[in-house]
Amino acid sequence: MSAAPETRAWPAEGVTRVPYWVYQDEAIYSREQERIYRGAAWNFLGLEAELPNPGDFKTTFVGEMPVVAARDLQGTLRCFENRCAHRGALLCLKNRGNVKEIACVYHNWTYDLEGNLTGVAFRRGINGQGGMPEDARPEREAPRKLRVATFCGLMFATLSDATPPIERYIGPEVAAKIRRVMKGPVRVLGGYSQVLPSNWKLYFENVKDTYHASLLHLFFSTFRLNRLEQKGGVIVGGDGGSHVSFTMMKTDSGGDEYERAGMRSASGGYRLEAPQMLESVDEIGDGITLQILTVFPGFVLQQIMNCLAVRQVLPKGVNRTELVWTAFGYAGDDERMTELRMKQANLIGPAGYISLEDGAATGFVQRGAAGASERASFVEMGGRGVESNESRVTETSVRGLWQQYRKHMDL
Amino acid sequence: MDVELQLTVENLLARYVHALDDDRLEEWPDFFVEQGRYRITTAENFERKLPLPIIYADSRAMLRDRVSALRHANIYEAQRYRHAVSSTLVERLDAHTARAASNFQVVRIMRTGESVLFASGRYLDRIRIDGEHPQFEEKTVVLDSRGVDTLLAIPL
Numbered sequence: 001m002s003a004a005p006e007t008r009a010w011p012a013e014g015v016t017r018v019p020y021w022v023y024q025d026e027a028i029y030s031r032e033q034e035r036i037y038r039g040a041a042w043n044f045l046g047l048e049a050e051l052p053n054p055g056d057f058k059t060t061f062v063g064e065m066p067v068v069a070a071r072d073l074q075g076t077l078r079c080f081e082n083r084c085a086h087r088g089a090l091l092c093l094k095n096r097g098n099v100k101e102i103a104c105v106y107h108n109w110t111y112d113l114e115g116n117l118t119g120v121a122f123r124r125g126i127n128g129q130g131g132m133p134e135d136a137r138p139e140r141e142a143p144r145k146l147r148v149a150t151f152c153g154l155m156f157a158t159l160s161d162a163t164p165p166i167e168r169y170i171g172p173e174v175a176a177k178i179r180r181v182m183k184g185p186v187r188v189l190g191g192y193s194q195v196l197p198s199n200w201k202l203y204f205e206n207v208k209d210t211y212h213a214s215l216l217h218l219f220f221s222t223f224r225l226n227r228l229e230q231k232g233g234v235i236v237g238g239d240g241g242s243h244v245s246f247t248m249m250k251t252d253s254g255g256d257e258y259e260r261a262g263m264r265s266a267s268g269g270y271r272l273e274a275p276q277m278l279e280s281v282d283e284i285g286d287g288i289t290l291q292i293l294t295v296f297p298g299f300v301l302q303q304i305m306n307c308l309a310v311r312q313v314l315p316k317g318v319n320r321t322e323l324v325w326t327a328f329g330y331a332g333d334d335e336r337m338t339e340l341r342m343k344q345a346n347l348i349g350p351a352g353y354i355s356l357e358d359g360a361a362t363g364f365v366q367r368g369a370a371g372a373s374e375r376a377s378f379v380e381m382g383g384r385g386v387e388s389n390e391s392r393v394t395e396t397s398v399r400g401l402w403q404q405y406r407k408h409m410d411l
Numbered sequence: 412m413d414v415e416l417q418l419t420v421e422n423l424l425a426r427y428v429h430a431l432d433d434d435r436l437e438e439w440p441d442f443f444v445e446q447g448r449y450r451i452t453t454a455e456n457f458e459r460k461l462p463l464p465i466i467y468a469d470s471r472a473m474l475r476d477r478v479s480a481l482r483h484a485n486i487y488e489a490q491r492y493r494h495a496v497s498s499t500l501v502e503r504l505d506a507h508t509a510r511a512a513s514n515f516q517v518v519r520i521m522r523t524g525e526s527v528l529f530a531s532g533r534y535l536d537r538i539r540i541d542g543e544h545p546q547f548e549e550k551t552v553v554l555d556s557r558g559v560d561t562l563l564a565i566p567l
Contacts, residue, residue, distance in 0.1 A: 322558070346468075
Protein backbone atom coordinates (compact mmCIF):
# COMPACT_ATOMS: atom_id res chain seq x y z
CA MET A 1 0.00 0.00 0.00
CA SER A 2 1.26 3.42 -0.84
CA ALA A 3 0.14 7.04 -0.84
CA ALA A 4 1.98 10.30 -1.49
CA PRO A 5 3.56 11.32 1.82
CA GLU A 6 2.09 14.81 1.34
CA THR A 7 -1.40 13.33 1.67
CA ARG A 8 -0.59 11.61 4.96
CA ALA A 9 -1.66 13.37 8.14
CA TRP A 10 -0.07 12.48 11.46
CA PRO A 11 -2.67 12.10 14.23
CA ALA A 12 -3.43 15.39 16.02
CA GLU A 13 -2.27 13.92 19.35
CA GLY A 14 1.35 14.13 18.11
CA VAL A 15 4.07 11.79 19.32
CA THR A 16 1.71 9.83 21.58
CA ARG A 17 0.14 8.25 18.50
CA VAL A 18 1.99 6.34 15.78
CA PRO A 19 -0.10 5.72 12.67
CA TYR A 20 0.37 2.20 11.31
CA TRP A 21 0.86 3.39 7.73
CA VAL A 22 4.30 4.59 8.83
CA TYR A 23 5.41 0.92 9.01
CA GLN A 24 3.63 -0.16 5.83
CA ASP A 25 3.80 2.49 3.13
CA GLU A 26 6.30 2.11 0.26
CA ALA A 27 6.30 5.87 -0.41
CA ILE A 28 7.17 6.59 3.22
CA TYR A 29 9.94 4.00 3.00
CA SER A 30 11.39 5.75 -0.09
CA ARG A 31 11.23 9.11 1.62
CA GLU A 32 13.09 7.66 4.63
CA GLN A 33 15.93 6.59 2.35
CA GLU A 34 16.24 10.10 0.98
CA ARG A 35 15.59 12.24 4.06
CA ILE A 36 17.01 10.10 6.83
CA TYR A 37 19.65 7.68 5.58
CA ARG A 38 20.90 9.86 2.72
CA GLY A 39 19.96 13.01 4.64
CA ALA A 40 21.24 14.78 7.74
CA ALA A 41 21.74 11.74 9.96
CA TRP A 42 24.76 9.84 11.25
CA ASN A 43 24.64 6.21 10.11
CA PHE A 44 26.53 3.64 12.14
CA LEU A 45 29.13 1.71 10.10
CA GLY A 46 30.79 -0.47 12.73
CA LEU A 47 33.64 -0.49 15.20
CA GLU A 48 36.98 1.10 14.34
CA ALA A 49 38.48 -2.11 15.73
CA GLU A 50 37.04 -3.93 12.70
CA LEU A 51 39.46 -1.95 10.49
CA PRO A 52 42.71 -1.84 12.47
CA ASN A 53 45.19 -1.73 9.57
CA PRO A 54 45.70 0.43 6.46
CA GLY A 55 43.96 -1.33 3.57
CA ASP A 56 41.28 -2.96 5.76
CA PHE A 57 37.74 -2.60 4.45
CA LYS A 58 34.25 -3.82 5.16
CA THR A 59 31.11 -3.53 3.09
CA THR A 60 27.91 -2.40 4.74
CA PHE A 61 24.90 -0.17 4.13
CA VAL A 62 23.64 3.32 4.74
CA GLY A 63 19.93 2.61 4.55
CA GLU A 64 19.64 0.65 1.33
CA MET A 65 22.72 2.28 -0.20
CA PRO A 66 25.67 -0.13 -0.26
CA VAL A 67 28.87 1.44 1.02
CA VAL A 68 32.51 0.54 1.58
CA ALA A 69 34.11 1.57 4.87
CA ALA A 70 37.89 1.47 4.65
CA ARG A 71 41.08 2.55 6.34
CA ASP A 72 43.10 4.09 3.51
CA LEU A 73 46.82 3.52 3.04
CA GLN A 74 47.57 6.64 5.11
CA GLY A 75 45.44 5.27 7.97
CA THR A 76 42.41 7.58 7.57
CA LEU A 77 38.90 6.11 7.76
CA ARG A 78 36.87 6.56 4.58
CA CYS A 79 33.40 5.70 3.43
CA PHE A 80 32.09 5.72 -0.11
CA GLU A 81 29.30 4.30 -2.14
CA ASN A 82 29.86 0.70 -3.23
CA ARG A 83 28.95 1.55 -6.84
CA CYS A 84 31.15 1.72 -9.91
CA ALA A 85 31.21 5.03 -11.81
CA HIS A 86 30.82 3.12 -15.07
CA ARG A 87 27.67 0.98 -14.95
CA GLY A 88 26.75 1.09 -11.28
CA ALA A 89 27.93 -2.41 -10.38
CA LEU A 90 28.99 -3.25 -6.84
CA LEU A 91 32.70 -2.50 -6.46
CA CYS A 92 33.41 -4.67 -3.46
CA LEU A 93 32.01 -8.18 -3.38
CA LYS A 94 33.46 -9.29 -0.05
CA ASN A 95 32.19 -8.70 3.47
CA ARG A 96 35.66 -7.64 4.58
CA GLY A 97 39.30 -7.85 3.59
CA ASN A 98 42.56 -5.98 3.08
CA VAL A 99 43.49 -4.46 -0.29
CA LYS A 100 45.67 -1.74 -1.82
CA GLU A 101 43.07 -0.77 -4.39
CA ILE A 102 39.63 -1.85 -5.48
CA ALA A 103 38.83 -3.05 -8.99
CA CYS A 104 35.30 -3.43 -10.35
CA VAL A 105 35.00 -6.98 -11.70
CA TYR A 106 32.70 -5.94 -14.54
CA HIS A 107 35.17 -3.87 -16.67
CA ASN A 108 38.16 -3.57 -14.32
CA TRP A 109 37.81 0.11 -13.47
CA THR A 110 39.96 0.76 -10.42
CA TYR A 111 39.61 2.90 -7.29
CA ASP A 112 41.78 3.89 -4.37
CA LEU A 113 40.59 3.44 -0.78
CA GLU A 114 39.26 7.00 -0.66
CA GLY A 115 36.81 6.05 -3.40
CA ASN A 116 38.59 7.97 -6.19
CA LEU A 117 38.41 6.52 -9.70
CA THR A 118 42.06 5.83 -10.58
CA GLY A 119 41.90 3.75 -13.73
CA VAL A 120 39.61 3.06 -16.68
CA ALA A 121 40.55 -0.08 -18.61
CA PHE A 122 41.46 0.68 -22.25
CA ARG A 123 40.62 4.36 -21.75
CA ARG A 124 42.79 5.25 -24.77
CA GLY A 125 41.75 2.12 -26.70
CA ILE A 126 44.10 -0.49 -28.15
CA ASN A 127 46.47 0.40 -31.00
CA GLY A 128 44.61 3.66 -31.63
CA GLN A 129 41.29 1.84 -31.96
CA GLY A 130 38.34 2.27 -29.56
CA GLY A 131 38.67 3.97 -26.18
CA MET A 132 36.87 6.98 -24.75
CA PRO A 133 36.65 10.45 -26.27
CA GLU A 134 39.38 12.86 -25.05
CA ASP A 135 36.85 15.01 -23.20
CA ALA A 136 35.07 12.11 -21.44
CA ARG A 137 34.91 12.66 -17.66
CA PRO A 138 33.68 9.41 -16.11
CA GLU A 139 35.06 10.69 -12.76
CA ARG A 140 31.90 12.79 -12.52
CA GLU A 141 29.89 9.64 -11.88
CA ALA A 142 32.33 8.37 -9.25
CA PRO A 143 30.87 6.82 -6.08
CA ARG A 144 29.68 9.42 -3.62
CA LYS A 145 31.94 9.98 -0.63
CA LEU A 146 30.45 10.18 2.81
CA ARG A 147 31.74 12.21 5.72
CA VAL A 148 33.09 9.88 8.41
CA ALA A 149 33.06 10.67 12.12
CA THR A 150 34.39 8.48 14.88
CA PHE A 151 33.37 8.71 18.49
CA CYS A 152 34.92 6.42 21.12
CA GLY A 153 35.88 3.85 18.50
CA LEU A 154 32.46 3.89 16.79
CA MET A 155 32.32 4.80 13.08
CA PHE A 156 29.48 6.84 11.63
CA ALA A 157 28.95 8.30 8.15
CA THR A 158 26.69 10.88 6.55
CA LEU A 159 26.16 12.13 3.01
CA SER A 160 24.94 15.52 4.15
CA ASP A 161 27.00 18.60 5.02
CA ALA A 162 24.16 19.72 7.28
CA THR A 163 24.52 16.89 9.80
CA PRO A 164 25.72 18.41 13.10
CA PRO A 165 28.99 17.27 14.69
CA ILE A 166 28.61 13.73 16.02
CA GLU A 167 28.79 14.51 19.73
CA ARG A 168 26.22 17.28 19.47
CA TYR A 169 24.02 15.01 17.35
CA ILE A 170 24.12 12.31 20.04
CA GLY A 171 23.69 14.78 22.91
CA PRO A 172 26.12 15.22 25.85
CA GLU A 173 24.38 13.00 28.42
CA VAL A 174 23.96 10.06 26.05
CA ALA A 175 27.51 10.58 24.74
CA ALA A 176 28.78 10.27 28.32
CA LYS A 177 27.12 6.87 28.56
CA ILE A 178 28.86 5.76 25.34
CA ARG A 179 32.16 6.87 26.86
CA ARG A 180 31.71 4.70 29.95
CA VAL A 181 31.33 1.51 27.88
CA MET A 182 33.88 2.39 25.20
CA LYS A 183 36.41 3.16 27.92
CA GLY A 184 39.43 1.64 26.19
CA PRO A 185 40.60 -0.24 23.11
CA VAL A 186 38.18 -3.03 22.22
CA ARG A 187 38.56 -6.44 20.63
CA VAL A 188 35.93 -7.86 18.28
CA LEU A 189 34.63 -11.24 19.51
CA GLY A 190 32.41 -12.03 16.54
CA GLY A 191 29.10 -11.25 14.94
CA TYR A 192 25.96 -12.53 13.31
CA SER A 193 22.76 -11.11 11.88
CA GLN A 194 19.15 -11.55 12.67
CA VAL A 195 16.58 -11.04 9.93
CA LEU A 196 13.46 -9.49 11.43
CA PRO A 197 10.03 -9.78 9.78
CA SER A 198 9.16 -6.17 10.46
CA ASN A 199 9.74 -2.55 9.55
CA TRP A 200 13.01 -1.12 10.92
CA LYS A 201 11.20 1.39 13.14
CA LEU A 202 9.41 -1.37 15.03
CA TYR A 203 12.76 -2.77 16.07
CA PHE A 204 14.20 0.66 16.89
CA GLU A 205 11.13 1.42 19.03
CA ASN A 206 11.50 -1.95 20.73
CA VAL A 207 15.06 -1.14 21.81
CA LYS A 208 13.94 2.24 23.14
CA ASP A 209 10.92 0.78 24.90
CA THR A 210 11.98 0.32 28.53
CA TYR A 211 8.40 -0.55 29.49
CA HIS A 212 8.39 -3.91 27.68
CA ALA A 213 11.75 -5.20 28.92
CA SER A 214 10.66 -6.93 32.10
CA LEU A 215 7.16 -7.79 30.83
CA LEU A 216 8.01 -9.61 27.60
CA HIS A 217 11.34 -11.04 28.75
CA LEU A 218 10.63 -13.33 31.69
CA PHE A 219 14.28 -14.23 32.07
CA PHE A 220 15.00 -10.66 33.24
CA SER A 221 12.35 -10.39 35.88
CA THR A 222 12.63 -13.86 37.36
CA PHE A 223 16.32 -13.39 38.02
CA ARG A 224 15.89 -9.73 39.02
CA LEU A 225 18.18 -8.46 36.30
CA ASN A 226 15.93 -5.58 35.39
CA ARG A 227 12.84 -5.33 37.45
CA LEU A 228 11.38 -1.88 37.09
CA GLU A 229 11.59 -1.19 40.82
CA GLN A 230 15.38 -1.37 40.59
CA LYS A 231 17.35 1.88 40.51
CA GLY A 232 18.11 3.33 37.11
CA GLY A 233 16.79 5.79 34.60
CA VAL A 234 16.09 6.84 31.04
CA ILE A 235 17.80 9.75 29.35
CA VAL A 236 16.57 11.14 26.03
CA GLY A 237 19.10 13.13 24.03
CA GLY A 238 19.86 14.77 20.70
CA ASP A 239 16.64 15.81 18.95
CA GLY A 240 14.88 12.96 20.75
CA GLY A 241 16.45 10.21 18.67
CA SER A 242 19.17 9.26 21.16
CA HIS A 243 18.41 7.52 24.40
CA VAL A 244 20.03 5.52 27.13
CA SER A 245 18.36 3.40 29.77
CA PHE A 246 20.36 1.96 32.62
CA THR A 247 19.89 -0.21 35.67
CA MET A 248 21.86 -0.74 38.84
CA MET A 249 21.25 -4.41 39.46
CA LYS A 250 22.25 -4.77 43.07
CA THR A 251 19.70 -2.21 44.23
CA ASP A 252 16.62 -4.42 43.85
CA SER A 253 14.15 -3.25 46.47
CA GLY A 254 12.77 -6.75 46.85
CA GLY A 255 9.26 -5.44 46.16
CA ASP A 256 6.52 -7.70 44.88
CA GLU A 257 4.80 -5.32 42.43
CA TYR A 258 4.97 -7.93 39.71
CA GLU A 259 3.57 -10.72 41.81
CA ARG A 260 0.73 -8.53 43.10
CA ALA A 261 -0.17 -7.48 39.56
CA GLY A 262 -0.38 -11.18 38.68
CA MET A 263 1.88 -10.73 35.72
CA ARG A 264 3.04 -13.65 33.67
CA SER A 265 6.61 -12.47 33.88
CA ALA A 266 6.79 -13.04 37.65
CA SER A 267 5.71 -16.64 37.66
CA GLY A 268 8.13 -17.55 40.48
CA GLY A 269 9.88 -20.74 41.39
CA TYR A 270 12.09 -20.74 38.32
CA ARG A 271 15.75 -21.31 39.13
CA LEU A 272 18.87 -21.84 37.06
CA GLU A 273 20.95 -24.96 37.68
CA ALA A 274 24.06 -23.21 36.37
CA PRO A 275 23.74 -19.56 37.44
CA GLN A 276 27.51 -19.00 37.11
CA MET A 277 26.94 -17.37 33.72
CA LEU A 278 25.20 -14.50 35.52
CA GLU A 279 28.07 -13.82 37.93
CA SER A 280 29.13 -10.52 36.47
CA VAL A 281 32.12 -8.33 37.20
CA ASP A 282 31.65 -4.57 37.76
CA GLU A 283 34.42 -3.81 35.27
CA ILE A 284 33.36 -0.21 34.64
CA GLY A 285 33.13 0.40 38.37
CA ASP A 286 29.95 2.46 38.61
CA GLY A 287 27.45 -0.24 39.54
CA ILE A 288 25.52 -0.04 36.26
CA THR A 289 24.86 -3.61 35.21
CA LEU A 290 22.62 -3.04 32.26
CA GLN A 291 22.66 -0.23 29.76
CA ILE A 292 20.89 0.01 26.41
CA LEU A 293 21.65 3.02 24.24
CA THR A 294 20.46 4.12 20.82
CA VAL A 295 21.35 6.81 18.29
CA PHE A 296 18.94 7.61 15.47
CA PRO A 297 18.41 6.07 12.98
CA GLY A 298 20.06 2.71 13.52
CA PHE A 299 22.70 2.39 16.22
CA VAL A 300 22.45 0.36 19.41
CA LEU A 301 25.13 -0.05 22.10
CA GLN A 302 24.51 -2.66 24.73
CA GLN A 303 26.07 -3.55 28.05
CA ILE A 304 24.23 -6.46 29.62
CA MET A 305 26.41 -7.28 32.59
CA ASN A 306 29.71 -8.17 30.86
CA CYS A 307 28.16 -8.87 27.49
CA LEU A 308 29.06 -5.91 25.27
CA ALA A 309 27.80 -5.47 21.73
CA VAL A 310 26.86 -2.98 19.07
CA ARG A 311 23.89 -3.53 16.78
CA GLN A 312 23.31 -1.96 13.40
CA VAL A 313 19.69 -1.73 12.26
CA LEU A 314 19.45 -1.97 8.47
CA PRO A 315 16.19 -1.53 6.55
CA LYS A 316 15.63 -4.23 3.90
CA GLY A 317 12.20 -3.21 2.63
CA VAL A 318 8.99 -2.12 4.31
CA ASN A 319 8.55 -5.50 6.05
CA ARG A 320 12.12 -6.61 6.61
CA THR A 321 15.03 -5.49 8.76
CA GLU A 322 18.51 -6.88 9.20
CA LEU A 323 19.97 -6.56 12.66
CA VAL A 324 23.75 -6.90 12.58
CA TRP A 325 25.25 -7.80 15.96
CA THR A 326 28.95 -7.35 16.75
CA ALA A 327 30.10 -8.46 20.20
CA PHE A 328 33.29 -7.16 21.73
CA GLY A 329 35.46 -7.19 24.81
CA TYR A 330 38.41 -5.04 25.86
CA ALA A 331 41.87 -5.48 24.39
CA GLY A 332 43.24 -6.41 27.83
CA ASP A 333 40.76 -9.21 28.55
CA ASP A 334 42.23 -12.50 29.78
CA GLU A 335 40.85 -15.90 28.78
CA ARG A 336 38.61 -16.10 31.83
CA MET A 337 36.98 -12.77 31.02
CA THR A 338 36.39 -13.79 27.41
CA GLU A 339 34.85 -17.06 28.63
CA LEU A 340 32.48 -15.12 30.91
CA ARG A 341 31.49 -12.82 28.03
CA MET A 342 30.83 -15.86 25.84
CA LYS A 343 28.62 -17.46 28.49
CA GLN A 344 26.70 -14.22 28.87
CA ALA A 345 26.35 -14.12 25.07
CA ASN A 346 23.56 -16.66 25.74
CA LEU A 347 21.51 -13.63 26.76
CA ILE A 348 21.67 -11.89 23.37
CA GLY A 349 21.14 -12.48 19.66
CA PRO A 350 18.57 -14.63 17.87
CA ALA A 351 18.71 -17.28 20.63
CA GLY A 352 19.23 -14.84 23.50
CA TYR A 353 17.45 -15.55 26.76
CA ILE A 354 16.46 -11.88 26.95
CA SER A 355 16.35 -10.97 23.28
CA LEU A 356 14.86 -13.80 21.27
CA GLU A 357 11.32 -12.51 21.86
CA ASP A 358 12.11 -9.14 20.28
CA GLY A 359 12.47 -10.59 16.79
CA ALA A 360 9.03 -12.10 17.07
CA ALA A 361 7.31 -9.22 18.90
CA THR A 362 8.11 -6.65 16.21
CA GLY A 363 6.72 -9.09 13.65
CA PHE A 364 3.55 -9.44 15.73
CA VAL A 365 2.96 -5.68 15.34
CA GLN A 366 3.68 -5.79 11.60
CA ARG A 367 1.16 -8.63 11.19
CA GLY A 368 -1.34 -7.41 13.78
CA ALA A 369 -1.72 -3.97 12.22
CA ALA A 370 -1.89 -5.23 8.61
CA GLY A 371 -5.51 -4.18 8.19
CA ALA A 372 -5.32 -1.00 10.25
CA SER A 373 -3.13 1.44 8.34
CA GLU A 374 -5.32 4.39 9.34
CA ARG A 375 -5.35 3.45 13.02
CA ALA A 376 -2.54 4.30 15.45
CA SER A 377 -0.67 2.81 18.37
CA PHE A 378 -1.14 4.41 21.79
CA VAL A 379 2.03 5.66 23.45
CA GLU A 380 1.19 7.48 26.68
CA MET A 381 3.03 5.45 29.31
CA GLY A 382 4.96 7.92 31.46
CA GLY A 383 3.12 10.93 30.05
CA ARG A 384 3.07 12.68 26.71
CA GLY A 385 6.49 14.31 26.54
CA VAL A 386 10.05 13.24 25.78
CA GLU A 387 11.73 14.12 29.08
CA SER A 388 14.39 12.04 30.78
CA ASN A 389 12.96 9.99 33.62
CA GLU A 390 14.07 8.01 36.64
CA SER A 391 11.31 5.48 36.11
CA ARG A 392 11.50 3.02 33.27
CA VAL A 393 7.72 2.53 33.30
CA THR A 394 7.69 5.05 30.50
CA GLU A 395 7.66 5.33 26.74
CA THR A 396 9.47 8.67 26.73
CA SER A 397 12.30 7.47 24.50
CA VAL A 398 9.83 5.96 22.02
CA ARG A 399 8.16 9.37 21.77
CA GLY A 400 11.63 10.89 21.35
CA LEU A 401 12.19 8.71 18.30
CA TRP A 402 8.99 9.97 16.70
CA GLN A 403 9.88 13.55 17.46
CA GLN A 404 13.16 13.26 15.54
CA TYR A 405 11.61 11.09 12.82
CA ARG A 406 8.82 13.55 12.08
CA LYS A 407 11.31 16.40 11.82
CA HIS A 408 13.39 14.53 9.24
CA MET A 409 10.36 13.34 7.34
CA ASP A 410 8.33 16.56 7.52
CA LEU A 411 5.32 14.56 8.71
CA MET B 412 36.10 -48.39 7.49
CA ASP B 413 34.97 -49.24 11.02
CA VAL B 414 31.38 -50.12 10.16
CA GLU B 415 30.28 -50.65 13.72
CA LEU B 416 31.62 -47.26 14.81
CA GLN B 417 30.03 -45.60 11.78
CA LEU B 418 26.65 -47.10 12.66
CA THR B 419 27.06 -46.22 16.33
CA VAL B 420 27.65 -42.56 15.49
CA GLU B 421 24.90 -42.38 12.86
CA ASN B 422 22.48 -43.95 15.32
CA LEU B 423 23.42 -41.38 17.96
CA LEU B 424 22.83 -38.56 15.48
CA ALA B 425 19.51 -40.07 14.39
CA ARG B 426 18.27 -40.41 17.96
CA TYR B 427 19.46 -36.86 18.70
CA VAL B 428 17.55 -35.21 15.85
CA HIS B 429 14.43 -37.29 16.45
CA ALA B 430 14.38 -36.10 20.08
CA LEU B 431 14.55 -32.46 18.94
CA ASP B 432 12.03 -32.85 16.12
CA ASP B 433 9.61 -34.77 18.36
CA ASP B 434 9.76 -31.99 20.97
CA ARG B 435 11.36 -34.29 23.55
CA LEU B 436 13.68 -31.44 24.62
CA GLU B 437 13.99 -32.78 28.17
CA GLU B 438 15.99 -35.69 26.72
CA TRP B 439 18.37 -33.39 24.85
CA PRO B 440 20.90 -32.80 27.70
CA ASP B 441 21.31 -36.57 28.17
CA PHE B 442 22.88 -36.87 24.74
CA PHE B 443 25.88 -35.11 26.31
CA VAL B 444 28.37 -36.17 28.97
CA GLU B 445 28.07 -34.28 32.28
CA GLN B 446 30.69 -31.68 31.29
CA GLY B 447 29.68 -31.74 27.62
CA ARG B 448 30.09 -28.61 25.52
CA TYR B 449 27.50 -27.40 23.05
CA ARG B 450 27.99 -24.40 20.82
CA ILE B 451 26.16 -22.89 17.87
CA THR B 452 28.22 -20.51 15.79
CA THR B 453 28.41 -19.21 12.22
CA ALA B 454 30.88 -20.33 9.56
CA GLU B 455 32.19 -16.77 9.43
CA ASN B 456 33.02 -16.65 13.15
CA PHE B 457 34.36 -20.20 13.03
CA GLU B 458 36.71 -19.49 10.13
CA ARG B 459 37.89 -16.19 11.64
CA LYS B 460 38.47 -18.01 14.96
CA LEU B 461 36.15 -15.57 16.73
CA PRO B 462 34.58 -17.04 19.87
CA LEU B 463 31.09 -15.45 19.78
CA PRO B 464 28.44 -18.20 20.05
CA ILE B 465 24.71 -18.04 19.34
CA ILE B 466 24.16 -20.65 22.06
CA TYR B 467 26.90 -21.90 24.38
CA ALA B 468 26.87 -24.42 27.23
CA ASP B 469 29.73 -26.20 28.97
CA SER B 470 27.69 -28.58 31.10
CA ARG B 471 24.52 -30.63 31.04
CA ALA B 472 23.20 -28.26 33.74
CA MET B 473 23.46 -25.34 31.29
CA LEU B 474 21.63 -27.40 28.66
CA ARG B 475 18.87 -28.17 31.17
CA ASP B 476 18.63 -24.42 31.92
CA ARG B 477 18.13 -23.79 28.22
CA VAL B 478 15.28 -26.30 28.09
CA SER B 479 13.77 -24.90 31.26
CA ALA B 480 13.89 -21.35 29.83
CA LEU B 481 12.25 -22.52 26.60
CA ARG B 482 9.51 -24.29 28.53
CA HIS B 483 8.86 -21.64 31.20
CA ALA B 484 10.36 -18.29 30.30
CA ASN B 485 10.90 -17.57 26.62
CA ILE B 486 8.04 -16.61 24.34
CA TYR B 487 7.97 -17.77 20.74
CA GLU B 488 5.31 -18.77 18.29
CA ALA B 489 4.57 -22.49 18.07
CA GLN B 490 7.02 -24.12 15.67
CA ARG B 491 8.68 -27.43 14.90
CA TYR B 492 11.88 -28.47 13.19
CA ARG B 493 12.58 -31.30 10.77
CA HIS B 494 16.28 -32.18 10.69
CA ALA B 495 18.00 -34.01 7.83
CA VAL B 496 21.52 -35.20 8.71
CA SER B 497 23.80 -36.67 6.06
CA SER B 498 27.34 -37.40 4.85
CA THR B 499 28.66 -38.32 8.30
CA LEU B 500 32.43 -38.88 8.36
CA VAL B 501 33.69 -40.70 11.43
CA GLU B 502 37.22 -41.02 12.74
CA ARG B 503 38.32 -42.92 15.84
CA LEU B 504 40.64 -40.81 18.00
CA ASP B 505 41.43 -43.43 20.65
CA ALA B 506 39.72 -46.25 22.52
CA HIS B 507 37.36 -43.79 24.24
CA THR B 508 36.53 -41.13 21.70
CA ALA B 509 35.65 -40.56 18.08
CA ARG B 510 35.31 -37.47 15.95
CA ALA B 511 32.50 -36.97 13.45
CA ALA B 512 31.57 -34.34 10.88
CA SER B 513 28.09 -34.28 9.33
CA ASN B 514 25.98 -32.03 7.16
CA PHE B 515 22.55 -30.96 8.33
CA GLN B 516 19.56 -29.05 7.09
CA VAL B 517 16.63 -27.93 9.20
CA VAL B 518 13.17 -27.06 7.93
CA ARG B 519 11.15 -24.91 10.31
CA ILE B 520 7.39 -25.41 10.29
CA MET B 521 5.40 -22.54 11.81
CA ARG B 522 1.90 -22.78 13.27
CA THR B 523 0.73 -20.66 10.32
CA GLY B 524 1.65 -23.48 7.93
CA GLU B 525 4.77 -21.79 6.61
CA SER B 526 7.67 -24.21 6.00
CA VAL B 527 11.09 -22.76 5.24
CA LEU B 528 14.66 -23.94 5.08
CA PHE B 529 15.69 -22.44 8.42
CA ALA B 530 19.30 -23.55 8.76
CA SER B 531 22.02 -25.53 7.09
CA GLY B 532 25.50 -26.33 8.27
CA ARG B 533 27.83 -28.84 9.85
CA TYR B 534 27.86 -30.78 13.08
CA LEU B 535 31.42 -31.14 14.34
CA ASP B 536 31.24 -33.67 17.14
CA ARG B 537 33.56 -35.34 19.60
CA ILE B 538 31.89 -38.43 20.95
CA ARG B 539 32.60 -40.59 24.00
CA ILE B 540 32.24 -44.16 22.77
CA ASP B 541 33.39 -46.27 25.72
CA GLY B 542 30.26 -45.98 27.85
CA GLU B 543 27.00 -47.86 27.73
CA HIS B 544 25.65 -45.33 25.24
CA PRO B 545 27.70 -43.00 23.06
CA GLN B 546 27.46 -39.35 24.19
CA PHE B 547 28.69 -36.01 22.91
CA GLU B 548 31.69 -34.58 24.70
CA GLU B 549 31.53 -31.64 22.37
CA LYS B 550 29.06 -30.63 19.70
CA THR B 551 29.79 -27.57 17.57
CA VAL B 552 27.00 -26.51 15.23
CA VAL B 553 28.49 -24.38 12.45
CA LEU B 554 25.79 -22.50 10.55
CA ASP B 555 26.57 -21.87 6.88
CA SER B 556 24.87 -18.47 6.94
CA ARG B 557 25.64 -15.50 9.16
CA GLY B 558 21.94 -14.69 9.31
CA VAL B 559 19.18 -16.27 11.37
CA ASP B 560 15.55 -15.66 10.49
CA THR B 561 13.60 -14.00 13.34
CA LEU B 562 14.80 -16.16 16.22
CA LEU B 563 16.42 -19.46 17.11
CA ALA B 564 14.53 -20.98 20.02
CA ILE B 565 14.67 -24.78 19.71
CA PRO B 566 18.26 -26.11 19.64
CA LEU B 567 19.82 -27.49 16.47
